[in-house]
Amino acid sequence: MFQKGLKGIVAVQTAIASVEGDKGELRYRGQLVHEATKGKSFEQTAYFLWYGHHASRTELATLTQDLLSYRQLPDYLIAVAQTLPIETSLMDGMRTLVSAYQHTEFKELESQQQAIALTAALPVMTALLYRKSIGQEFIAPRSDLSHTANYLWMIKGEMPTPTQTEALETYLNLTMEHGMNASTFASRVTISTESDLSAAIVSALGTMKGPLHGGAPSGVLELLDEIQSPEKIKTVIEQKLAQGEKIMGFGHRVYRTEDPRAILLREKCQQLQQKDAWLNLAVLAESEITHLLNAKKPGRALYTNVEFYAAAIMRSIQMPPVLFTPTFSIARIVGWTAHALEQQQDNVIFRPQSEYIGN
Template identity: 65%
Template sequence: MFKKGLKDVVAVQTNIASVKGDIGELRYRGVLIDELIPSHSFEEVAYFIWYGMLPDESELKHLEIKLMNGRQLPLHVQKIIDALPAEVPIMDAVRTAISAFAHDGFTNEPIEEQAIILTAVIPVIVARYYRKQQGLLPINPDPNLSHIANYLWMLNGKLPNHLQVEALETYLKLTMEHGLNAATFSARVTISTESDLTAAITSAIGTMKGPLHGGAPSGVIELLEEIGKPGNILTVIEEKLQNGEKIMGFGHRIYKTEDPRSILLREKCTSMSGKDEWLDLATVAEKEIIALLAHHKPDRKLYTNVEYYAAAIMRSIEMPTELFTPTFSVARIIGWTAHAIEQLQDNSIFRPQSEYIGYEKK
């Protein structure tokens, strides 16, 4: 039976994550995200997705050292990044740089080691190229900083505060993995040909850059900036609803109830109440907007999606919109590499059929 876009066709069996949109549930390796995310670091959750278990103290330290060592870009990759014209979009620069890791010194490593190295270098690539675009010199990684704190350091050249790191890390832990989305499917299709991990991640990045998949939540930022302060919420939203405009950050094609990721992000933002005006505005606005949507569109059941609070967090740390999708990729590479590894463990090349509907000469 023809299913356009393979919608609802089961093509993969996986142990990595399950997404149940009808009940608003997301699990990593069988564990609900609300049980896993709040109490574990980015590095611990990454280890869990890769290996199916949480690391002990020694394993965690070993992973942290590998990630730290992996921050050093090979000289030829540095030269490629520096040679790209500044008008090349960041995701294209990342895709090009990642593809340059297809050399013997890298591909001869075990695939699990390759996954860690690619995870370590993607924020370095993003930061180096972004600063090039801004006419700024690159900043060397700081071995004393965590994966996410170091990313912010390399972007801005100043040490991020604890709240900034905590907010961004929560968002990125929640976006590491989300089932067989388009980019993850691209990675699995590529590596199913027994190509290499570099090619699989290059395919995933190329897919992620499409606005229908990895599009940035810039529309939510525009909404929050238009609202400006709590007293304007009712006026702004009522006007948009009367004009038939979409309220950005509400509704999701998979989740028919609350997005479980938005719930955790809301809790994180609420815990920072009074410490950041944008996070405060987002939490207050969400309540009023949901009430207005329920009144105007009672049959739609529109809830907050992950992009809503992601936008609030990005705005609070002054992350430029052109860095949204690359930053998303800094987290999602965990899922891409885990799926590529899993695909090779019981591989079968993807070869769906097509149905010809064109002209035939009689």
């Protein structure tokens, strides 16, 4: 049976995550995402997705040390980054560096350790490329910071506040994995040929680059920029609705109820909103916009999606839009590698049929 885009076709059985759009449920390893990530660090959530159980104190210490050890990029890789044309996009640069990340020590690692190494190295690659693109010196990673805080440190060259780290970590944890999305499928297809893990991540990054999948939530940023202050929310939204414009950040192609990730990001923003004007604006805007949408479009059930609060969090931590998709990738590499490892355990090469419709 032909289905355009393979919509509704089951191609994989997985124990990593499930997405129930009608119920508005996302589960990591069988646990509702809020249960799996509540109070957890990036390191703890990554461990759970990779290994299928929550880390003990010893297991977490080992993973943390491994991630720290793989933060140091080989000198040749830094040299490769420096030779790329200045106009190279960050996503293209990330693909290039991951593809070149094939030194002897890495090749000798078993697959799980390669997954950890790539996860640790990708934020460093991203920061290196970003700093180069704005004409600033590379800031070396620190060994005394968490995965999330270190990424912010390398991007900005200044210590992130606890509020900034907490907000970004919540976003990273909630976007690590989301079932059989396009980039995850690409990673599994590549690894199914018995190619290597780096190649699988290159495939995933190339897929994530596409605006239909990993495109930055620029529309939400433009909306919040236009609103600017709580007093202008109603006026701006009513004008857009009167002109038939789409309200960015509302509605989702999978979830028919609220996006569970948006709910958790909203809760985090509510906790932190008094410490940040942008988070405060986002919380107030969502409430007012939802009210207006329900009044103007009854029965449509238009809820915020993950991009709405992702945009607010990125703006609150002063993350430039060019880093939105790379940062999404820094989270999702955990899911990509988890799926690639699962594919390796019971592998059959993907080889779907095509239906000829030519003359």
